[in-house]
Structure formats: C-alpha cells, structure tokens
Amino acid sequence: MARAWELVRRPLGMVKAGDIALITRESPSLGAGEIHVRNLWLSVDPAMRALMTKVEGYMEPYALNSPMPGRAVGEVVESRVPEFKRGDKVFHTMGWRDEASGPASTFTKLPTEPGIADELWLGLMGMAGATAYFGLIEVGRPKSGETMFVSAAAGSVGSTVVQIGKILGLKIIGSAGGTAKCAFIRTLGADAAIDYKTPGSLIDKLKRAAPEGVDIYFDNVGGDHLDAALANARVGARFVECGMIQTYNFEDARQPVGLGYLMRIVAARITLTGFSIFDFEHRIAESRREMARWLRAGQIRSCTTVSEGLESAGEAFLGLFSGRNTGKTLIKL
Amino acid sequence: MARAWELVRRPLGMVKAGDIALITRESPSLGAGEIHVRNLWLSVDPAMRALMTKVEGYMEPYALNSPMPGRAVGEVVESRVPEFKRGDKVFHTMGWRDEASGPASTFTKLPTEPGIADELWLGLMGMAGATAYFGLIEVGRPKSGETMFVSAAAGSVGSTVVQIGKILGLKIIGSAGGTAKCAFIRTLGADAAIDYKTPGSLIDKLKRAAPEGVDIYFDNVGGDHLDAALANARVGARFVECGMIQTYNFEDARQPVGLGYLMRIVAARITLTGFSIFDFEHRIAESRREMARWLRAGQIRSCTTVSEGLESAGEAFLGLFSGRNTGKTLIKL
Numbered sequence: 001m002a003r004a005w006e007l008v009r010r011p012l013g014m015v016k017a018g019d020i021a022l023i024t025r026e027s028p029s030l031g032a033g034e035i036h037v038r039n040l041w042l043s044v045d046p047a048m049r050a051l052m053t054k055v056e057g058y059m060e061p062y063a064l065n066s067p068m069p070g071r072a073v074g075e076v077v078e079s080r081v082p083e084f085k086r087g088d089k090v091f092h093t094m095g096w097r098d099e100a101s102g103p104a105s106t107f108t109k110l111p112t113e114p115g116i117a118d119e120l121w122l123g124l125m126g127m128a129g130a131t132a133y134f135g136l137i138e139v140g141r142p143k144s145g146e147t148m149f150v151s152a153a154a155g156s157v158g159s160t161v162v163q164i165g166k167i168l169g170l171k172i173i174g175s176a177g178g179t180a181k182c183a184f185i186r187t188l189g190a191d192a193a194i195d196y197k198t199p200g201s202l203i204d205k206l207k208r209a210a211p212e213g214v215d216i217y218f219d220n221v222g223g224d225h226l227d228a229a230l231a232n233a234r235v236g237a238r239f240v241e242c243g244m245i246q247t248y249n250f251e252d253a254r255q256p257v258g259l260g261y262l263m264r265i266v267a268a269r270i271t272l273t274g275f276s277i278f279d280f281e282h283r284i285a286e287s288r289r290e291m292a293r294w295l296r297a298g299q300i301r302s303c304t305t306v307s308e309g310l311e312s313a314g315e316a317f318l319g320l321f322s323g324r325n326t327g328k329t330l331i332k333l
Numbered sequence: 334m335a336r337a338w339e340l341v342r343r344p345l346g347m348v349k350a351g352d353i354a355l356i357t358r359e360s361p362s363l364g365a366g367e368i369h370v371r372n373l374w375l376s377v378d379p380a381m382r383a384l385m386t387k388v389e390g391y392m393e394p395y396a397l398n399s400p401m402p403g404r405a406v407g408e409v410v411e412s413r414v415p416e417f418k419r420g421d422k423v424f425h426t427m428g429w430r431d432e433a434s435g436p437a438s439t440f441t442k443l444p445t446e447p448g449i450a451d452e453l454w455l456g457l458m459g460m461a462g463a464t465a466y467f468g469l470i471e472v473g474r475p476k477s478g479e480t481m482f483v484s485a486a487a488g489s490v491g492s493t494v495v496q497i498g499k500i501l502g503l504k505i506i507g508s509a510g511g512t513a514k515c516a517f518i519r520t521l522g523a524d525a526a527i528d529y530k531t532p533g534s535l536i537d538k539l540k541r542a543a544p545e546g547v548d549i550y551f552d553n554v555g556g557d558h559l560d561a562a563l564a565n566a567r568v569g570a571r572f573v574e575c576g577m578i579q580t581y582n583f584e585d586a587r588q589p590v591g592l593g594y595l596m597r598i599v600a601a602r603i604t605l606t607g608f609s610i611f612d613f614e615h616r617i618a619e620s621r622r623e624m625a626r627w628l629r630a631g632q633i634r635s636c637t638t639v640s641e642g643l644e645s646a647g648e649a650f651l652g653l654f655s656g657r658n659t660g661k662t663l664i665k666l
Binding site for chain 2: 050222226227241242243244247255256257258259260262263264265266267268270271272273274275276279
C-alpha cells in the first residue's frame with residue numbers, strides 16, 4: 001500500500017484543506033524496465049496552485065483524483081534495469097507520495113557533486129535555483145551598482161535572487177510580510193526590507209528605500225507590488241515577471257488587477273518579460289555549476305522550511321499562501 | 334501681432350474647450366542670428382494631452398499661459414542668417430501658432446525629396462511614421478505570416494502600422510470605433526477590423542478575428558484593448574507599448590486600470606516594451622528612406638484629417654479623443 005496526495009476538488013479562491021486529500025492505494029507491481037523508489041524529499045511550490053485550476057495558455061492542470069505530480073528526490077528500493085541499483089539516489093517528478101514506480105527513463109540519477117546534500121537538488125541546485133539564476137541574469141540583465149526590488153524576497157526563489165544579486169553587486173530592496181521575515185531578508189544581504197503588512201502605501205515605502213528608482217524588478221507577487229515597481233521604475237527598467245502569487249487564489253481567476261501606474265511602461269520605457277524556467281531547462285548545467293561554486297565559497301546558502309512526514313504536505317502547501325515559510329518549502333519523509 | 338494656442342488650465346479628465354485658448358500677443362522683433370517663419374502646417378497629437386498634466390517620470394509638462402510647443406512646417410519670411418532665405422521651407426517644434434521666430438538653430442530645412450508634399454514631414458516622413466516604423470520593426474520584431482493586433486488602427490500611428498505590417502506579410506486585425514473607420518482600416522489592408530463600440534466583449538471579438546492568437550500587439554490604447562491582447566496572446570508574443578490613449582483623460586491620472594489577464598504575461602512569456610520615438614530619433618533617416626521608397630512604389634499612402642485655420646486647432650485636438658479623425662490630424666494655415 002502507498003499513500004499519495006490527490007486533488008479531489010478544483011479550488012475556488014484560497015486553497016482549502018478539503019481540496020486535496022491523502023489517499024491510500026494499492027502499490028502497482030513492478031514491470032520489466034521499471035524501478036521502484038522510496039521518496040526522501042518532496043518539493044512544495046506556489047506554482048502548484050496555478051496547476052490546480054485551468055489557466056488558459058498555461059500548462060495542463062492536474063487531473064482530479066489522481067496523485068499530484070511534483071518534484072521529489074528518492075532512493076531506489078527495487079530495480080528491474082541494470083542502470084539503477086538499490087540505494088541509488090534519484091530525482092523525479094512523481095512527488096506528493098511516499099513511493100513511486102515506473103519506467104526507469106522517468107527517473108534521473110542525482111549528479112555526484114561533493115558536499116551537496118540530497119535536498120539541494122530540489123532547491124538551489126534544482127528548478128528554484130535555476131529560476132532565480134536565469135530570471136535575474138537573462139531577463140534582468142543586471143549591471144553592478146544597479147538597484148533591484150525583489151517581491152516575496154523571503155520565499156524560495158526570492159531568497160535566492162537576493163543572494164545572487166548581492167554577489168553581482170546590486171543594491172537590493174526585498175519585500176516580505178512581518179518583521180521576522182524582513183530581518184531574514186537582511187541576513188541574506190538585502191540593503192533594505194519592506195514589510196508589506198505594516199500600514200502605509202507600498203509605493204511610498206519603496207520610494208523611501210530606493211529614492212534613486214528601481215532598475216530591475218523581480219516579480220513573484222504581481223498586483224500592488226507590481227504597481228509599486230511601475231511607480232518607482234527608472235527609465236529602461238527591466239521587470240522579470242516570474243510569478244504573481246497575489247492572484248493565484250482569486251475566486252475568479254479573471255478578477256481584474258488594478259494598476260494605477262500602467263502608463264509608466266510607456267513613459268519610462270519599461271520592459272516586462274514573462275519568464276518560465278521551462279525555456280531554460282536545457283541550460284540547467286550552467287546554473288548548477290555557478291550555484292555549486294557559490295555554495296562552496298560560502299557566498300550563497302540554502303534556506304529551507306522543512307516539514308516532517310507525507311501527512312504534513314497539505315498544511316505545508318497551504319502555508320505558502322499564508323506566509324508561513326521562509327526559503328524553499330520541503331517535505332522530509 | 335501673432336496668435337498662439339496656450340494652455341490656460343491643466344485639464345482634469347477629458348480636455349475641455351476652456352482648458353486651452355487662442356491668445357493674440359505682440360510679435361517679438363527679430364534679433365541677430367534669428368529667423369521669422371510663417372507656419373503652413375501644424376501637427377496635432379494625442380500625446381499632447383499627456384503633456385498637459387504632470388506624469389511622473391514622463392517629459393516636462395507644458396507651461397501654463399505660454400504658447401504650446403508642437404511640430405510644424407513653415408516658410409521663412411525674414412532671415413538674419415545666410416543659411417536661410419525667404420521662401421525656404423522649414424521644420425520646427427514651435428507649433429500651435431501662426432508664426433514663429435527664434436535662433437536659426439531651432440529650425441531645420443525640409444530635406445529635398447522629390448514628390449513628397451510638405452505636410453508629409455509631419456506624418457509618414459516625420460515622427461508618426463518613425464514611431465510606426467521603429468515600434469513595429471525594433472520592438473515588434475515581426476516575422477512574415479505572424480498575426481498582429483493594432484489598436485486605434487485608424488489613427489495616425491495605427492494606420493501606418495497596419496500598412497507597414499501588410500508590406501511585411503503579417504495578418505492584421507485592427508480596432509477602431511464605428512463602421513466607417515473599420516471600413517477604412519480594411520482599405521489599408523487589414524484582414525479584419527474590430528469595432529470596439531458594438532456590444533460584446535473585446536476579448537471574444539479578438540478571439541474570433543484571430544483564433545490562432547496574437548504574436549504582436551501594437552498598443553495605442555491600453556485598458557480593455559491591452560487586456561484583450563493579453564487574453565489572446567500566443568506564447569512569446571511581443572507587445573509594443575506605444576501609447577495608452579484610453580487613460581490620458583482620466584480625472585485622476587492614478588485611477589487604476591483593471592486587467593483580468595495579467596497573469597498571462599507569465600504563463601505565455603509575453604514581453605511588453607515601453608516605446609518612445611525619442612530613443613530612435615537619431616535613426617530617423619532610416620525610416621524616412623523606407624517610407625519614401627514605399628510611397629513612390631504606391632505600397633503606402635498618407636492618411637490625414639485636415640482642418641483649416643489656426644482657430645480650428647482646439648476643436649481638432651478635442652476630436653482626437655472623441656474619435657473624429659482618421660489618420661494623421663493636421664491643421665492647414
């Protein structure tokens with residue numbers, strides 16, 4: 001018997017506990033060419049919320065009443081192919097369950113990289129790290145001395161963007177909710193932290209933190225954060241449109257987002273570029289090489305919020321939207 | 334004595350007749366190194382509305398109680414420099430008045446280009462033509478066979494974008510208000526015209542006209558047109574953010590613009606780029622060369638709405654916002 005989280009109802013608005021359920025099902029028997037894996041670490045990402053409802057032009061949403069896919073690291077417990085041996089560590093996308101089996105081709109052996117813990121392949125050495133790296137380098141096109149605003153700067157991607165930005169010589173303003181997270185952002189090297197939960201306009205807070213204006217905005221939030229960045233952008237600013245967590249839980253996915261400073265796109269010749277790591281996946285060796293180098297040099301550190309046990313995954317996922325996590329959210333099985 | 338239109342009150346919301354006034358003042362006497370010009374043609378542009386109120390990060394707004402600047406073509410009537418002779422045709426930016434004088438360096442002789450009428454230097458051969466040309470070529474990066482949506486397609490820049498787009502082999506959907514303008518857009522070569530004034534959702538109208546989706550959106554309008562383009566954009570679409578006439582007359586410049594499809598920037602990896610012709614002014618010889626070639630080959634035509642007499646300029650300007658013009662709006666003195 002194996003357990004897996006399944007989507008049992010497409011959420012309307014904020015995800016609720018009853019939208020997903022931990023289901024126990026018979027484990028399938030292993031066929032020829034297949035391997036069987038016990039999961040060790042699961043990745044929990046805000047983008048999963050977007051896949052729970054159909055967004056036109058986005059990826060296919062999760063199927064109902066079927067284990068939710070997700071990135072995971074596991075250990076081979078049984079193998080019917082010569083390439084994998086019992087005990088091998090593997091990466092795969094059949095997460096949100098305690099065990100996974102299938103054709104060997106759907107699993108990838110973890111690269112041997114001395115000093116890199118298993119779970120890092122779901123964080124800095126995985127998609128979260130690559131998202132921060134390629135989003136900032138390729139879309140943000142940073143130049144030393146420029147000013148960058150990062151929203152959700154205490155989150156998985158945000159905390160990595162802040163650290164890479166410091167390595168590249170940027171002045172960084174991060175936003176997060178609450179004093180603890182703001183203090184955390186400063187420990188990552190941010191020059192200023194904006195607590196969006198305190199009273200007052202986000203536009204004014206950003207203006208005080210960056211009176212010179214913003215050259216790069218790394219957007220994980222959308223909505224009022226995007227508007228504040230538009231209001232404070234310098235001529236020729238680049239906006240990396242990586243995510244809009246503020247809108248993921250709207251009851252109506254089409255609820256309009258009000259922007260008061262939209263005309264500044266024209267006036268200040270701002271470029272907004274939608275970014276998806278899938279366009280850069282073929283170059284992941286490059287971001288892994290840089291991350292490994294920075295990790296060994298102590299210039300970057302892995303920031304995680306870890307929950308124990310598969311049964312904790314639902315709560316950990318809901319926590320992403322109430323701001324309970326700092327850094328990458330992981331489930332340790 | 335000389336007459337000039339002056340801004341007497343910064344408009345709140347829609348420009349009203351009393352915001353600008355035709356004022357008569359003493360003509361200054363001509364100093365050494367100066368020339369005196371009688372204006373023949375004046376350019377009237379929607380962007381002038383934006384300069385009547387202060388928009389942060391945009392150009393300096395017009396001064397109150399002082400002749401409004403604007404692009405004009407005139408004829409030298411008196412010269413105190415050897416480079417200009419009586420009868421020379423010149424281009425300058427002291428429009429909205431019947432005569433202009435000042436240092437010779439503020440005037441430019443009209444280039445000699447056989448078969449090009451004087452007023453074309455304010456249209457296809459001037460900024461409007463260059464805006465369409467560089468906006469489409471440099472920001473839109475069109476490939477033959479792609480689909481482009483152009484808002485305000487019957488306007489000065491829009492009508493030129495439609496024609497250049499056809500030369501480059503694009504499928505083109507233009508939007509405009511009313512059946513006459515939609516018919517006009519089709520005579521320019523547009524494959525489909527959307528009348529935004531008829532009942533029904535602009536999103537659905539665009540979907541019917543371009544079921545394959547939009548590769549390029551040339552934005553002159555903002556607001557609901559921008560949202561419709563976001564909703565219908567293909568993966569990797571380019572948005573040329575040239576203007577947002579829909580918001581120029583908002584009573585509060587910060588009145589939020591509601592966008593329901595903002596998340597598609599991320600999902601479809603759309604790039605929105607604010608465009609100003611001032612970044613390309615140094616390359617205007619290139620757009621003029623192409624325009625002259627297309628004009629002579631009969632591949633493009635100048636579309637204008639001409640009003641007679643300086644006193645008509647106020648009404649002509651207001652007409653830009655009530656949709657009375659097709660093509661470039663000019664005043665013939």
